[in-house]
Amino acid sequence: MNDVRDAIDAETAIHYRTCPLCEATCGLEITMKGGSVARIRGDRDDVFSHGFLCPKGSTLKQLHEDPDRLRAPMIRRGSPDDPESWEAVSWDDAFAEIEQRLLTVMGEHGRDALALYLGNPNVHNLGGALYNRAVLRAAATKNIYSASTVDQMPKHVSSGLLFGSPDAIPVPDLDRTDHLLMLGANPWESNGSLCTAPDFPGRVKAIQERGGKVVVVDPRRTRTAKEADEHLFIRPGTDAFLLCGLLHVLFAEGLVSLGDVIDHVDAAAVDAVRAAVEPFTAAGVAAVTGIDAATIERLARELAVAASAAVYGRIGTHTVAFGTLASWAVDALNLLTGNLDRPGGAMFPLAAHASKPRPPKPGRGFSTGRHTSRVKGYPEVRSELPVATLADEIETVGEGQVRAVITIAGNPVLSTPDSGRLAAALATLDFMVSVDPYLNETTRFAHVILPPPSPLARSHYDVAFTTLSVRNVANWSEPIVDTDQPQEHEILARLALVLGGQGAGADPAIVDELLLHGALERSQKDRNGSARPAAELVALLEATEPTDRLIEALVRCGPYGDGFGENPDGLNFSSLRDNPHGIDLGPLQPRVPEVLRTTSGTIELAPPAIMEDMRRLVRALEELPAETAEHAADGSPDTTMLLVGRRHVRSNNSWMHNVNVLVKGKERCTLQINPADASRLGLDDGGSAKVASSVGSLVAVVEVTSDVMPGVVSLPHGWGHAQPGTRLSIAAEHAGVNTNVLTDGAVLDPLSGNAVLNAIPVTLAPA
Numbered sequence: 001m002n003d004v005r006d007a008i009d010a011e012t013a014i015h016y017r018t019c020p021l022c023e024a025t026c027g028l029e030i031t032m033k034g035g036s037v038a039r040i041r042g043d044r045d046d047v048f049s050h051g052f053l054c055p056k057g058s059t060l061k062q063l064h065e066d067p068d069r070l071r072a073p074m075i076r077r078g079s080p081d082d083p084e085s086w087e088a089v090s091w092d093d094a095f096a097e098i099e100q101r102l103l104t105v106m107g108e109h110g111r112d113a114l115a116l117y118l119g120n121p122n123v124h125n126l127g128g129a130l131y132n133r134a135v136l137r138a139a140a141t142k143n144i145y146s147a148s149t150v151d152q153m154p155k156h157v158s159s160g161l162l163f164g165s166p167d168a169i170p171v172p173d174l175d176r177t178d179h180l181l182m183l184g185a186n187p188w189e190s191n192g193s194l195c196t197a198p199d200f201p202g203r204v205k206a207i208q209e210r211g212g213k214v215v216v217v218d219p220r221r222t223r224t225a226k227e228a229d230e231h232l233f234i235r236p237g238t239d240a241f242l243l244c245g246l247l248h249v250l251f252a253e254g255l256v257s258l259g260d261v262i263d264h265v266d267a268a269a270v271d272a273v274r275a276a277v278e279p280f281t282a283a284g285v286a287a288v289t290g291i292d293a294a295t296i297e298r299l300a301r302e303l304a305v306a307a308s309a310a311v312y313g314r315i316g317t318h319t320v321a322f323g324t325l326a327s328w329a330v331d332a333l334n335l336l337t338g339n340l341d342r343p344g345g346a347m348f349p350l351a352a353h354a355s356k357p358r359p360p361k362p363g364r365g366f367s368t369g370r371h372t373s374r375v376k377g378y379p380e381v382r383s384e385l386p387v388a389t390l391a392d393e394i395e396t397v398g399e400g401q402v403r404a405v406i407t408i409a410g411n412p413v414l415s416t417p418d419s420g421r422l423a424a425a426l427a428t429l430d431f432m433v434s435v436d437p438y439l440n441e442t443t444r445f446a447h448v449i450l451p452p453p454s455p456l457a458r459s460h461y462d463v464a465f466t467t468l469s470v471r472n473v474a475n476w477s478e479p480i481v482d483t484d485q486p487q488e489h490e491i492l493a494r495l496a497l498v499l500g501g502q503g504a505g506a507d508p509a510i511v512d513e514l515l516l517h518g519a520l521e522r523s524q525k526d527r528n529g530s531a532r533p534a535a536e537l538v539a540l541l542e543a544t545e546p547t548d549r550l551i552e553a554l555v556r557c558g559p560y561g562d563g564f565g566e567n568p569d570g571l572n573f574s575s576l577r578d579n580p581h582g583i584d585l586g587p588l589q590p591r592v593p594e595v596l597r598t599t600s601g602t603i604e605l606a607p608p609a610i611m612e613d614m615r616r617l618v619r620a621l622e623e624l625p626a627e628t629a630e631h632a633a634d635g636s637p638d639t640t641m642l643l644v645g646r647r648h649v650r651s652n653n654s655w656m657h658n659v660n661v662l663v664k665g666k667e668r669c670t671l672q673i674n675p676a677d678a679s680r681l682g683l684d685d686g687g688s689a690k691v692a693s694s695v696g697s698l699v700a701v702v703e704v705t706s707d708v709m710p711g712v713v714s715l716p717h718g719w720g721h722a723q724p725g726t727r728l729s730i731a732a733e734h735a736g737v738n739t740n741v742l743t744d745g746a747v748l749d750p751l752s753g754n755a756v757l758n759a760i761p762v763t764l765a766p767a
């Protein structure tokens with residue numbers, strides 16, 4: 001008996017790794033017994049998350065074990081509607097098929113006949129984060145799309161314009177701030193975004209416990225709003241007006257103060273902003289936003305007088321028609337209240353794998369529009385085109401028409417606008433490849449699916465989110481289960497080689513070497529005389545796996561690194577490996593002017609593109625109140641409402657609904673509506689409503705709740721799993737509806753090309 005127990009104990013092992021599911025990067029403690037996961041809980045010793053965990057974290061076990069998760073490449077031989085169309089094949093056969101068919105399409109129709117779509121999980125996994133650049137370069141098409149244009153592209157554009165680098169994103173210094181103004185973010189459900197802070201809720205409560213104040217602006221009374229000191233309903237889509245109104249009050253009341261960054265901002269730019277926000281009087285803004293003038297004035301004063309304060313805006317401020325203006329105005333408010341780049345304000349993280357800070361000097365600046373989309377002429381932003389126009393590019397016949405698509409970790413059929421139309425367009429392609437672990441609403445249109453292994457079978461280091469983190473932290477985790485599937489980086493390397501013409505049989509190590517040498521050469525670029533040859537540094541690497549070697553190279557050359565021996569106390573691969581709970585690199589430090597890459601070398605507070613787009617905002621300021629009044633005056637029951645989205649902590653965009661423990665219980669894909677609107681429109685709680693927009697309609701289950709403001713309805717995204725030909729047995733039982741059949745692909749934020757996913761006009765009727 002004891003022998004048996006000893007044998008079981010001997011097989012028990014505890015591993016620590018970072019959760020890859022959302023931006024919070026929580027540490028997990030995973031107990032393995034006899035080769036399978038026995039338990040997952042929060043790692044109490046994690047230097048950043050201290051044991052915090054949300055309900056999704058422990059479901060890595062279910063994801064790993066999910067029988068629907070694909071383990072072998074698949075080729076489709078029949079209709080996308082028929083799940084029996086698929087045949088499991090060898091990896092070599094899959095790549096041979098891709099080479100033959102994809103190169104045929106590109107040979108006949110040109111490079112731009114291929115479009116790529118990169119989805120959200122790419123930034124949560126080392127393979128995508130480090131190897132997609134090789135795929136993109138080899139593809140050499142201008143048809144590059146990603147989830148960024150249904151998400152944070154406005155932030156990249158405003159950061160690019162203000163600071164010269166689209167990745168220089170200031171994050172609210174949650175742990176030290178005295179005042180937090182949060183707009184369009186619901187971290188109690190999302191756990192935060194563009195602000196990596198495990199246990200975001202706990203960090204917000206700590207602000208209150210130390211006597212600070214938290215204000216939430218959201219058209220819904222969210223869990224975050226309920227915990228705040230003050231919650232304000234705002235008319236959807238109008239945050240840019242509110243933020244400009246706050247700027248107006250600062251100038252009008254002489255409350256502007258630039259703080260320590262004053263020497264790095266041109267005084268003329270401050271005057272330009274003063275002039276630009278002149279029309280946004282508190283009274284005018286009140287009429288548009290629904291927030292009264294006295295409150296707007298008070299909000300501005302509170303921001304100005306707080307010992308430290310941070311303004312933070314997320315999905316609700318970005319995925320709207322004035323997304324880039326709102327994103328800019330958030331940073332302008334931080335700057336003009338003296339809170340940019342100071343503790344307790346909005347600060348720039350410095351990740352361990354980032355480039356070493358260099359002496360301040362003018363940079364190359366940021367621009368967009370180096371090329372434009374074929375059909376609608378949208379400007380390229382960060383080499384991407386708006387995903388909202390992908391269907392146009394597939395449907396519109398002519399030179400450069402998209403005939404083939406590769407999706408990598410994306411589900412655009414559920415996550416991008418006017419997605420009914422996109423699904424129909426995908427069905428017409430000559431060829432499609434998906435790198436994805438599931439046969440879902442999007443990948444069912446693929447001809448070949450290449451499934452990467454489960455997250456437990458790969459190493460992890462958060463390349464994306466350590467650059468957005470409220471503390472500087474480094475944390476590397478090793479794989480904890482074996483797999484006979486190739487790693488995702490290998491899949492991507494082979495795809496790159498096929499696209500680059502080296503062939504399906506080429507050795508993926510070619511790509512490994514290219515990326516590694518490229519990274520090391522870049523790290524030595526500023527060192528002129530003291531630069532060391534990449535080959536010399538490669539010989540010193542300790543890690544063995546390609547992605548780990550890249551991370552090792554970046555970290556050793558990075559701001560805290562050992563510089564391959566030059567700074568012996570610095571980080572190297574052993575320090576990453578020997579610290580499974582992570583390495584705390586301390587609170588954020590001021591980084592202006594070193595972080596700036598603008599051509600002037602200063603913070604360009606009033607960039608011409610923003611000042612120009614402000615005129616559109618001024619026009620809307622004049623038009624919107626009239627529009628509102630018209631509805632009221634009309635007398636007939638107004639059936640037009642504004643649709644917004646929402647997230648739930650037990651869901652993750654479109655792809656975790658196949659985990660039973662997360663989806664069981666109460667229906668979550670409901671249309672939330674205020675009681676007054678429900679009774680006016682004859683809708684009952686639990687009944688059905690037909691929701692129609694300019695591009696589509698659906699029937700949703702009604703949930704009557706006073707948590708949503710009058711005139712607004714809310715549906716979550718990522719649902720709508722009742723589609724033929726998928727292999728999602730659990731999600732199919734909790735199908736819900738796809739809100740993105742209602743969002744209009746023709747309406748974009750012009751500066752970023754970001755889709756408008758909130759404040760969608762819809763009409764309602766009982767179904």
Ligand SMILES: Nc1nc2c(c(=O)[nH]1)N[C@H]1C(S)=C(S)[C@@H](COP(=O)(O)OP(=O)(O)OC[C@H]3O[C@@H](n4cnc5c(=O)[nH]c(N)nc54)[C@H](O)[C@@H]3O)O[C@H]1N2
Nearest residue numbers: 119120121150151409410411412415435645653654655717
């Ligand atoms: N209406 C509305 N629409 C929205 C939003 C909204 O708020 N409202 N939010 C938008 C936002 S912020 C985002 S980020 C997008 C997300 O949009 P997408 O990225 O297109 O969608 P996801 O639902 O994240 O789908 C991820 C896909 O990656 C696969 N996957 C999961 N893990 C891995 C992996 O490790 N490797 C690979 N290769 N594949 C993997 C999943 O099976 C799934 O197919 O949706 C956007 N759409």
Ligand SMILES: Nc1nc2c(c(=O)[nH]1)N[C@H]1C(S)=C(S)[C@@H](COP(=O)(O)OP(=O)(O)OC[C@H]3O[C@@H](n4cnc5c(=O)[nH]c(N)nc54)[C@H](O)[C@@H]3O)O[C@H]1N2
Nearest residue numbers: 184185186190193236237314315316647649651652653758
């Ligand atoms: N559980 C869970 N966590 C997630 C995700 C998930 O799907 N589920 N997705 C991850 C991803 S990809 C992202 S990008 C982040 C997003 O993280 P968040 O930005 O925190 O996302 P949401 O929870 O959608 O919060 C957006 C809020 O904006 C409000 N809103 C809508 N329109 C407006 C408006 O016009 N103005 C204002 N002020 N508010 C508005 C909505 O009511 C909602 O409460 O979450 C990440 N974390």
Ligand code: SF4
Nearest residue numbers: 019022025026054057
């Ligand atoms: S909050 Fe995010 S990172 Fe933390 S356990 Fe949940 S899904 Fe994972």
Ligand SMILES: [Mo]
Nearest residue numbers: 120147151152
């Ligand atoms: Mo996102």
